[in-house]
Amino acid sequence: MVPPLAVDIDGTLSRADRSIDSRVLDVLREWDAPVVVATGKALPYPVALCGFIGVPERVVAENGGVSYDRDRDRLHFHGDREAAQDVVDEYVARGHSLGWGDVDLVNRWRETEVAVSRDQPLAPLREIAEKHGLHVVDTGFAYHVKSPGMHKGRALESLVADLDYAMGDFVAVGDSANDVELLEAVGTGYAVANADDDAKAAADHVVAGAYADGFLDAVDAALAE
Known part of the structure; x- marks a missing residue:
């Protein structure tokens, strides 16, 4: 079969x-x-x-x-897009970038998470995500901020x-x-x-x-x- x-x-x-x-x-x-x-x-x-x-x-x-x-x-x-957005908003407020430019087609249609370019610093992103009770997974193509589970x-x-x-x-x-x-x-x-x-x-x-x-x-x- x-x-x-x-x-x-x-x-x-x-x-x-x-x-x-x-x-x-x-x-x-x-x-x-x-x-x-x-x-x-x-x-x-x-x-x-x-x-x-x-x-x-x-x-x-x-x-x-x-x-x-x-x-x-x-x-x-x-997943919870608003929670992930809170993480990346704080990340950007600290002077970092999502790394995709102003148009950002990578995240334009995402409804449950936010992706950050791998050319951006990972450590502060993980720190902020953990503070908000979220996780970051490195797919080898981007860092994804997502809900636990x-x-x-x-x-x-x-x-x-x-x-x-x-x-x-x-x-x-x-x-x-x-x-x-x-x-x-x-x-x-x-x-x-x-x-x-x-x-x-x-x-x-x-x-x-x-x-x-x-x-x-x-x-x-x-x-x-």
């Missing part, structure tokens, strides 16, 4: 330059079980990706802050509740610290070779390939089980 699949985008479906490797598109479109795209990006990005691939819009966005299932017309929020694993559970599957039926593929809870929550977790140490430790298997090559290795292994 083909297992349901949850997969990250950046570092997992992409090349090293963050462009999507076209080889993954047909794999996802032809996957004979539910596919959940689980990312740190804001909701419009995975929704658009699903539309371009040609799979139902079933997504986890903002590191677990949002989950959406088009078929069941369900949208869930799992908000993660991809929890958000996936909110989608699985409406599917004819259990969490243990799912296979997940990821590469970053924000994938840890997802990899731990599913039946089988795969980390690609470029994954950080936390993701590798959380996964059941670490594949030989990096980036999209690793994703292809993982799905081949999942189908072989």
Whole structure:
């Protein structure tokens, strides 16, 4: 049987330059079980990706802050944008920047967290977040200020509740610290070779390939089980 699949985008479906490797598109479109795209990006990005691939819009966005299932017309929020905004407002008041410029498309559509560029200082951001009772996760692409208990694993559970599957039926593929809870929550977790140490430790298997090559290795292994 083909297992349901949850997969990250950046570092997992992409090349090293963050462009999507076209080889993954047909794999996802032809996957004979539910596919959940689980990312740190804001909701419009995975929704658009699903539309371009040609799979139902079933997504986890903002590191677990949002989950959406088009078929069941369900949208869930799992985080607090106002609390995260309070953190970054204090961060900016201390003389720092979010690092995205005046337009800031990175945060424009975020509803449950705020992302800060990794070229900005991390220590004061973590200090302020802890004071407010929030967490900062380094995804390797940005620093994300988010609510405690908000993660991809929890958000996936909110989608699985409406599917004819259990969490243990799912296979997940990821590469970053924000994938840890997802990899731990599913039946089988795969980390690609470029994954950080936390993701590798959380996964059941670490594949030989990096980036999209690793994703292809993982799905081949999942189908072989």
